[in-house]
Amino acid sequence: MAEASALTVQGRDRAGKGAARAIRREGLVPGVIYGDKKDAVLISMEPRDLFVAMHKPGFATQIFEITVDKTTHRAMAQDVQLDPVRDVPIHVDFRRIGKDTVVTVEVPVHFLNEEGSPGLKRGGVINVVRHTIEVRAKPDDLPEQFEVDLTGLDIGDSVHISAISMPDGVAPTISDRDFTVCTIAAPTVQAVEEETEEGEEGEEGAEGEDAEVEAEGGEDDKKEESAK
Numbered sequence: 001m002a003e004a005s006a007l008t009v010q011g012r013d014r015a016g017k018g019a020a021r022a023i024r025r026e027g028l029v030p031g032v033i034y035g036d037k038k039d040a041v042l043i044s045m046e047p048r049d050l051f052v053a054m055h056k057p058g059f060a061t062q063i064f065e066i067t068v069d070k071t072t073h074r075a076m077a078q079d080v081q082l083d084p085v086r087d088v089p090i091h092v093d094f095r096r097i098g099k100d101t102v103v104t105v106e107v108p109v110h111f112l113n114e115e116g117s118p119g120l121k122r123g124g125v126i127n128v129v130r131h132t133i134e135v136r137a138k139p140d141d142l143p144e145q146f147e148v149d150l151t152g153l154d155i156g157d158s159v160h161i162s163a164i165s166m167p168d169g170v171a172p173t174i175s176d177r178d179f180t181v182c183t184i185a186a187p188t189v190q191a192v193e194e195e196t197e198e199g200e201e202g203e204e205g206a207e208g209e210d211a212e213v214e215a216e217g218g219e220d221d222k223k224e225e226s227a228k
Contacts, residue, residue: 003063004063004064004065004074005053005062005063005064005065006064006065006066006067007045007049007053007064007066008049009031009043009044009045009066009067010028010043010044010045010068011041011042011043011068012030012042012043012044013042015042020091023044024090027047028044028046028047029044029046029047029089029091029092030043030044030092031043031044031045031091031092031093032092032094033066033068033073033094033095033096034094034095035095035097035101036096036097036098038096041071041073043066043068043094045092047088047089050089050092051088051089053077054077054080057108057144057145058108058145059077060077060105060106061076061105061107061142061143062076062077063075063076063097063139063140064077064094066094073094073096074097074098074139075094075096075097076095076097076103076105077092077093077094077095078095080092080093099138101138101139102136102137102138103136103137103138103139103142104134104135104136104173105135105137105142106133106134107132107133107135107143107144107145107146108131108132108145109128109130109131109133109145109146109147109148109181109182110146110148111126111128111147111148111150111182112147112149113149113150113151114126116149116150116151116152117150117151117152117154117184118152118153118154119153119154119155119156119157120153120184122154122155122187123187124154124155124185124186124187125184125185125187125188126150126182126183126184126185127182127183127184128181128182129179129180129181129182129183130179130180130181130182133146133172133181134172134173134174135166135170136171136173137167137169137171138169141167141168141169141170143167143170147164148163148164148181148182150184153184154184155184155185156183156184156186157183157184158180158181158182158183158184159180159181159182159183160179160180160181161174161178161179161180161181163181164181
């Protein structure tokens with residue numbers, strides 16, 4: 001289950017685009033904490049701290065403890081806006097969570113024991129249909145990731161959502177079908193090689209036919225010369 005992680009931020013007084021631009025000029029990322037029927041709290045933080053948190057596993061399901069002016073807020077990252085050119089964070093929204101808060105998030109899927117899959121040993125490949133699974137749950141019930149065990153899977157086998165163990169209180173948002181998470185597909189290289197071989201045989205056959213036509217043409221020319 002997700003464990004709370006401390007995040008260092010600073011409070012700020014002014015709101016608005018002008019104030020946000022001023023924060024960025026100082027080399028910080030502006031942000032806000034809102035939700036749980038409480039007043040929004042304006043914050044700013046070091047971009048490196050946010051960048052590191054974003055690239056840790058389970059960022060979407062991570063619960064943060066954010067202290068502002070001696071008040072600690074339990075929150076989750078709701079949205080991170082990135083600069084379209086530099087791809088660095090320029091604003092962050094945190095959603096405050098309470099005991100009854102229910103969130104909808106994308107939980108990443110990790111695939112285990114590839115060496116135990118007969119299909120992969122024979123050259124098959126994993127066709128990942130869903131890299132993440134969207135679920136609804138209370139933040140404290142969310143897993144950091146879902147695990148798919150590939151042991152025993154052969155070419156043509158597939159894994160559906162029903163095969164994935166869900167913690168109590170966690171449910172996929174798609175509930176009307178047993179959707180596919182991944183399949184073990186046949187190797188594509190073999191098919192390409194077969195097509196290449198067929199193409200070469202076709203070319204050789206065409207060359208043989210051309211040679212026969214030329215030979216027949218040569219015999220006809222000889223007959224015409226004899227007749228003369």
